[in-house]
Amino acid sequence: MATVLKVERRAVRPRSIRKQLRTEGRVPAVIYGNDIENTTISVSGYELSMSLREGGINGVYSLELDGKKIPTLIRDYQLDTFNRDWVHVEFLAVDMSVETEVEADIILVGTPAGVKAGGILTQNVHSVIVSATPDKLPDVVEVNVEGLAIGDSFTIADIPENPDYKIIAEDMGDQVAAVEEPEIPSEPEDEDAVAAEPEVIGEKEAE
Structure with a gap:
């Protein structure tokens, strides 16, 4: 269900209007x-x-303007660098029956078996493009990683299919995450094992 936002027309000039x-x-x-x-x-x-x-960044926002409601998606926005207040927003009007593409974050869910065994989980791809009708676009794509053992990995192609949306990528073989072997710290140097430096014998004093 689309979230309704009441909007008003605004003048473009003077620039101080913003x-x-x-x-x-x-x-x-x-x-x-x-x-x-x-x-x-x-x-x-x-x-x-x-x-x-409530609706998320990829939610549908029905803009109420001049007595009409226009279904839209937030295509782009700007926030103030310091106080994070809104600076500007772009709304893209959409046809609710036509698929569109947006970016969705990849969220890893669960603790891999390999991590419990001492491995390290690394994530290399943090978002993907998804295609769906506007009412079914997700904000995030969740992937359960509990079954990954040390040495295991998965790619974009391995993300389970979802009936609501389709994942689009230039290379479906890109590695999303992997459980790697833990780094083994180097052994501290054993001082007792260090060979004694040879004694330097100087020249014999002249008689």
């Missing part, structure tokens, strides 16, 4: 795509943050 909007707790934004002309809007920063907690 600063004024942020002072009022509103976020400058834009809607485009799916035969909708680029439309500059603003949205409540508080409502956007609360909706994001």
